[in-house]
């Protein structure tokens with residue numbers, strides 16, 4: 001039998017598509033309903049650590065307490081870090097160039113990753129005070145906040 | 152219970168942008184066959200445990216290791232996969248041998264980054280409820296981390312560009328590296344902006360390849376090689392997931408993982424006792440950040456050490472003499488390659504990129520998740 005040494009590399013073209021529905025849970029459901037219906041941003045309070053966490057979650061990762069209490073945070077916040085993204089990917093909801101930032105909302109001890117807009121790329125800086133712009137049509141997802149913009 | 156665990160064999164593919172000539176299994180077999188030949192071991196007779204390291208979404212198969220059981224000796228035998236960085240395969244392989252259950256463990260990490268789109272794959276690492284829909288990937292997340300690090304410690308783009316200059320220069324001496332070059336700081340800083348302040352040359356390129364390694368108990372190691380590399384210490388630690396949960400310039404998880412590994416290895420002063428380090432520079436700035444987390448200098452001090460030449464191949468504490476990940480190593484393989492390169496330094500078999508000083512203790516670091524959420528540290532040593 002002859003061993004084949006030369007061959008044309010053959011590619012198998014595959015696409016994985018999963019239509020997923022992720023349940024937001026006890027805290028996530030409260031957060032998204034408040035955001036969609038009242039344009040309020042909720043965090044979860046850990047009474048033992050005396051910290052307010054965004055995103056709201058049902059367990060404190062530091063002390064392992066079960067968290068049940070939500071508090072309204074923001075809507076104003078401060079930019080902790082940011083980047084100007086120059087490339088496009090189908091998973092991005094905005095067209096490049098756009099700005100990502102981590103924003104610490106007033107009253108929260110952790111930051112929210114989101115978009116910044118209505119600001120010159122050269123003027124964004126750590127410490128910039130920002131406020132959210134809510135989507136006119138809100139569907140109960142993180143894009144109900146369209147982006148943050150300077151005060 | 153085994154007293155000590157040694158690395159007794161290492162094989163790496165040449166890392167290449169696109170291996171169209173082989174499937175994942177065939178690529179894995181290249182390094183497995185080579186490491187068995189090198190050590191004179193037989194799969195059925197000698198290897199009593201196997202740990203692979205790959206990723207479901209990268210390979211396009213859940214669970215990714217079920218597609219390679221034949222080549223890793225998993226047919227009707229035990230094989231487990233670490234869906235984390237390759238350094239954790241060393242961690243769990245070591246624990247298995249220390250438990251007394253196994254004597255001779257084959258580790259293998261593989262990924263072909265050319266087979267899919269890295270940003271779309273890595274977007275799936277972000278939690279689906281609050282973050283994924285924003286479109287994040289590892290590069291945009293890393294850009295948030297480097298900005299915070301530069302702000303907090305006054306690090307300049309020029310200082311970070313020097314990591315690229317050093318590592319791509321070192322990569323010229325490493326035959327398995329995928330890219331290398333004589334670059335200047337100005338050239339690095341004029342490469343295209345990807346996610347500010349990160350530029351194209353700050354980012355480890357897409358690469359295909361695999362690494363295999365054999366770990367053995369002391370008793371077995373003595374029979375296999377005259378030049379065993381001892382695993383002196385291991386440590387691993389997780390940090391919080393969400394991008395806003397931690398100050399991204401902090402390195403608490405790495406400090407804890409390193410502390411654990413150093414305690415086990417009896418290292419009290421890493422700056423003096425460690426001779427060479429291979430760290431996970433998926434992005435240029437991470438070399439500096441992880442050096443600080445490993446305690447090789449004070450917080451914010453890594454850039455000065457680099458500028459002083461201390462981390463060059465001929466320096467006081469060479470860091471990434473292999474060229475690091477910027478030279479081109481696939482994701483998931485990152486950490487096993489870090490441990491392999493550190494071990495080659497201890498063996499004195501790193502060839503042209505062998506450091507000039509005598510290497511008694513080497514440290515390797517790997518991480519997985521965006522912004523180094525999970526950290527793993529492996530301390531290696533001579534007799």
Ligand SMILES: [Zn+2]
Pocket residue numbers: 046047048049050060061062063064065
């Ligand atoms: Zn708590």
